Amino acid sequence: MQKTAIVTDSTAYLPKDVRERCNIHMIPLQVTFGLESFEEEQELTVDEFYRKSSVQLPKTSQPPIGEFINLYKRLALDYDEIITIHLSSSISGTYAGAVQAGEMTEHAAVYAFDSEISCAMQGFYVLKAAEMASDGAGATEILQELDQMKKSMRAYFMVEDLKHLQRGGRLSGAQALVGGMLQIKPILHFEKTEIVPFEKVRTRKKAMNRMMSLLEADVQSGDSIKATIIHANREADAQQWKKELEAQFSTVEFDISYFGPVIGVHLGEGSMGLGWVKK
Ligand code: MYR
Secondary structure, eight states: OOOEEEEEEGGGOOOHHHHHHHTEEEEOOEEEETTEEEEBTTTBOHHHHHHHHTTSOOEEEOOOHHHHHHHHHHHTTTOSEEEEEESOTTTOSHHHHHHHHHHTOOSSEEEEEEOSSOHHHHHHHHHHHHHHHHTTOOHHHHHHHHHHHHTTOEEEEEOSOTHHHHHTTOOOSGGGGTTSTTTOOOEEEEETTEEEEEEOOSSHHHHHHHHHHHHHHHHHTTOOEEEEEEESSOHHHHHHHHHHHHHHOTTSEEEEEEOOHHHHHHHOTTOEEEEEEEO
């Protein structure tokens, strides 16, 4: 009998059928165009989002705390423990909301996990937690495993234009980029929950090659790895890159995921990333 419920937010971008099959509960973040707000993954598809955002500048917001409280309360009727896994605490108040709601929850212990990342990599944690929970593991065991995974979790990404990240105030250490902001395609990554520049690269192709060389270093260390390409409305490019990656890294299992509306607001269309973790 499963005693631990698994909750995440929409920025893990786990498809609905996967969430349903794996018994994963999801709380959506929101995107606002003018006076109209949409819950991503529920009321706004990725296609609609990129279409709309080409004409109007959207904003994002964390889920209202009531959403967490209501969900945890409902889950507490059936589960002893709840693990709630969220996007990095430095880029959104979502994790803080989960912690606060957890403290207000009775009849179940709520454990909030800061993924210190987002998107498909957050999804890796969620899927592992869900698999362990369905095998009957408790929160302590699951959280230990997630902490272990953190050691090998990697994600690098590039944006077409840094203005989105700057406008949303989600880029730390940006002074490292001053001077060549317009000409470069910086590779970014997470360091201690924050998005920081990793390296300055001049072209998209060079950025993609550099991400491949970073993956190569980990593959060569002998670890068995699974990886995901993440794209912001660049499905064909992602498919093409997947072919190249599969040809170069025959032992790695590759998947394709996407930067959905909330993350898309902050990165901009055309962004691409590559993330991986030890299996
Ligand atoms: C909110 O309004 O609370 C949501 C803010 C989301 C900020 C997203 C910043 C970009 C994250 C990039 C993740 C890349 C993962 C590989």
